[in-house]
Amino acid sequence: MIYIACGAILLALGLIWLIKxxxxxxxxYGYSxxxxxxxxxxxxxxxxxxxxxxxLFGLLQLLLGVGIHLLKWDRYFLIWLLTFYFFILFPIVATEKSLKQFLIKRHELPADYVDPDKVKHEKTKGFRDRK
Structure with a gap:
C-alpha cells in the first residue's frame, strides 16, 4: 500500500507541475x-x-504497488517500507543529470560546480579543514 500511496503522490505532483x-x-512550489x-x-x-x-517514476511506483497488492505480496511490508524512498530519489537524480548535460551543452555550467560523483573524502585530524 505504501507504493500505491507514494506513487500516487509523485504522479499527482508531476502532473500538477506539468500543467502549471x-x-x-x-x-x-516547483523544482529548485x-x-x-x-x-x-x-x-x-x-x-x-x-x-x-x-x-514517470510516480506511475511506475503506482503500477508496482498495484502489482504487489494483486500478487498478495503485502505481507512483505518491511521490504516495501525500506525501498519505497528510492522512487523519490530517482526523479531528483535524473533531473539533476539532465540539467547538468543541458548546461554543459550550452557552456553555462557554473565554475564552482562540484560533481557529487567525484568528491573524495580525506580524513583530517581534529575539526580543521585541510588546506
Missing part, C-alpha cells in the same frame, strides 16, 4: 536546486524535466 510549472524559484537556479533557461528546463520524471 513554476515561473520563478519558490521553496514551496543549485543547477536549476543558474539562469532562467535552466530553471524552465528543470521544471519541465522534473515534472516528466516525477510523473
Amino acid at each position: 510549472p513554476a515561473k520563478k524559484a519558490n521553496p514551496l 536546486s543549485y543547477l536549476a537556479q543558474v539562469n532562467q533557461g535552466s530553471f524552465a528546463f528543470a521544471q519541465k524535466k522534473a515534472s516528466l520524471y516525477f510523473a
Whole structure:
C-alpha cells in the first residue's frame, strides 16, 4: 500500500507541475536546486524535466504497488517500507543529470560546480579543514 500511496503522490505532483510549472524559484512550489537556479533557461528546463520524471517514476511506483497488492505480496511490508524512498530519489537524480548535460551543452555550467560523483573524502585530524 505504501507504493500505491507514494506513487500516487509523485504522479499527482508531476502532473500538477506539468500543467502549471513554476515561473520563478519558490521553496514551496516547483523544482529548485543549485543547477536549476543558474539562469532562467535552466530553471524552465528543470521544471519541465522534473515534472516528466516525477510523473514517470510516480506511475511506475503506482503500477508496482498495484502489482504487489494483486500478487498478495503485502505481507512483505518491511521490504516495501525500506525501498519505497528510492522512487523519490530517482526523479531528483535524473533531473539533476539532465540539467547538468543541458548546461554543459550550452557552456553555462557554473565554475564552482562540484560533481557529487567525484568528491573524495580525506580524513583530517581534529575539526580543521585541510588546506
